[in-house]
Amino acid sequence: MPEPSYSSERPEASTDAPRADGRVGRRIPEATVSRLPLYYRSLLAVAADRTTTVSSERIAELAHVSAAQVRKDLSRLGSYGTRGVGYEVPQLLRLIRSELGLNETWRVIVVGAGNLGRALSQYEGFRSNDFEISALVDSDPLKIGTNVGKLTIESIDDLDSIVAERDIRISILATPAHAAQQVADRLVEAGVLSIMNLAPAILDVPAGVLVRKADLATELQILSFYQHHGQVDLDTSDTVNGGGVPADQ
Amino acid sequence: MPEPSYSSERPEASTDAPRADGRVGRRIPEATVSRLPLYYRSLLAVAADRTTTVSSERIAELAHVSAAQVRKDLSRLGSYGTRGVGYEVPQLLRLIRSELGLNETWRVIVVGAGNLGRALSQYEGFRSNDFEISALVDSDPLKIGTNVGKLTIESIDDLDSIVAERDIRISILATPAHAAQQVADRLVEAGVLSIMNLAPAILDVPAGVLVRKADLATELQILSFYQHHGQVDLDTSDTVNGGGVPADQ
DNA sequence: GACTGTGAATACATTCACAGCG
C-alpha cells in the first residue's frame, strides 16, 4: 500500500541515537513496520500449537512473505534467533509486542456515530488486540446520549475534555467525507496524535500527527482497476495470494 | 501502505502487447495504481469549481504527493497534458475513470452480516463511487431473511447462484477471523475474483484471485508502533500528512 | 513564460547467496 500504498510520507521511527539499553536504536523501515503485525499474528497461531521454536521459513509461510524477508525484518529488531535452530516463540512474541507498543492498552476515540462508526466501536477485532474504544462522539444532537453497546454517544463539543481526561492518543475518523477535514482539525487541536481515516477524503494535518488511510472506496477502486485490466497472474509461484496486486495483505 | 501495505505479491496490470489503439500497453506500476483514486478524487474537487484546466502542481497539492510524481504517474496513462498549460480536467477525469474501470458499475457481495458487514452494505461512500452492493450473505439462520436497508440477508449456501446470476466479481469479506479462510475458499469456488478482506486473517487464495487487506486491527497496531516510538516528524516540509507514516493516504 | 514529459540520479525494498555458528 501497500499503501498503500499508498505513498506520500517519510516515517522515521526510532532514533539513531544510543539508547538506555546501550544498543544503538535502529531505524525501522516503514515496510518492515507494516509487516510486524503479520508476524505477530503468525506467531500467535504458532504459539497456539504450543510450538516453542519456529524457523523463518515457517513464519514466512504463515505470513505470506519470503523467508529472507522475515529474517531481515526480524534482524532489524535486534533479533534473537539461534542459528541452526530458529526463534524462540515466546521470546519473539514478547519482542514484537513490545516493538508494536502492545504492552500498554491504547485508548481510542471513534468520531462519527453513523453505521460505520457504531460498528467499529463494537468491533471485536480491536478488543482482542489491545485497543479499547473509550469514546464515541458525534455532532448530531439526536444521537448524543444514545447507547451503543457499553458506550454512550457523546458530543463532539466535549472533545477536548474527553481526550485529555481519558488520555486518548489514537482516533478513528468515521464521518462523511465533507466533515472529515474539519473533524481532523478538532482532533489535532484536542491533542490526538494518530488518526485512522476511514472517510474518503485526503486530510491535511500538521507535522507530527500521523494519518493512516483506511478508505474502503479507494480500495474498491483499486480492485476495480485490476478487474478491469484482466489481472492475469503469470507468476506460477506458490500462490502467495494470487499473482495478486495489493501492496499489502 | 501504506499499505497499503503489505507486501507479498507481484501485480501485472495491462499487458505489454500492442493494443487496438496502436499504442503499446504500458504496464502500470502498483504504486501508481494505488494513487489513481487519489488523483480521481482530487480532480473531482477541481471539477466542482468548474475549473477546466489544472497543473500537476495543483493536483499534487490536493492529493498530497509531489508534482513530479503526478506527472510521472499520469504520463504512464499515456497522458494528454499540454506543455505550458496543464491538463484538461474533463478529459483527465475520463481517462482516469476509464483506467480504474469505473465506467461500468461493479456489483459487490458482502459476506458476514455482523455489525461491520451490515454497516458496509449501507455505506454511502460506495454508492457514490460506482459500486453497488448486490448481496449480503451470512451463515446464521437467525439472520437470514432479515432486512438491512434495501437488502435481505441471504444464505451463504446460495453463494454460487447469487454470484453467477448477479454477475458479481468483487467481494467484501467481513466475517470473524476464524471463518475467513473458509469463506474465502467458497468465494473463489463461486467465481469471485477480488476479495477485500476486512477480517484480521491472512488469506490463502489461488493465483488469479486478488486479495486486498483492509484490516483495521493491523492498522491500529501500526499507529501504535509509531505512537510508541515517538514518531518525530523531521521533514519540515509542507506537512504532506504529518511526517506521517502510512505508505498511503 | 509556463508547464509537461522524461531520462538520469538517488533512495528504498526485496532477493540472493553464503559465511558464521549453535
Next chain:
DNA sequence: CGCTGTGAATGTATTCACAGTC
C-alpha cells in the same frame, strides 16, 4: 547439519533537473 544474520546484487519507486513545446 540447519538455520540465522547479513553484505552484495537486483529490482522498484521517487526525485531531480531540464529539454521540449504550446
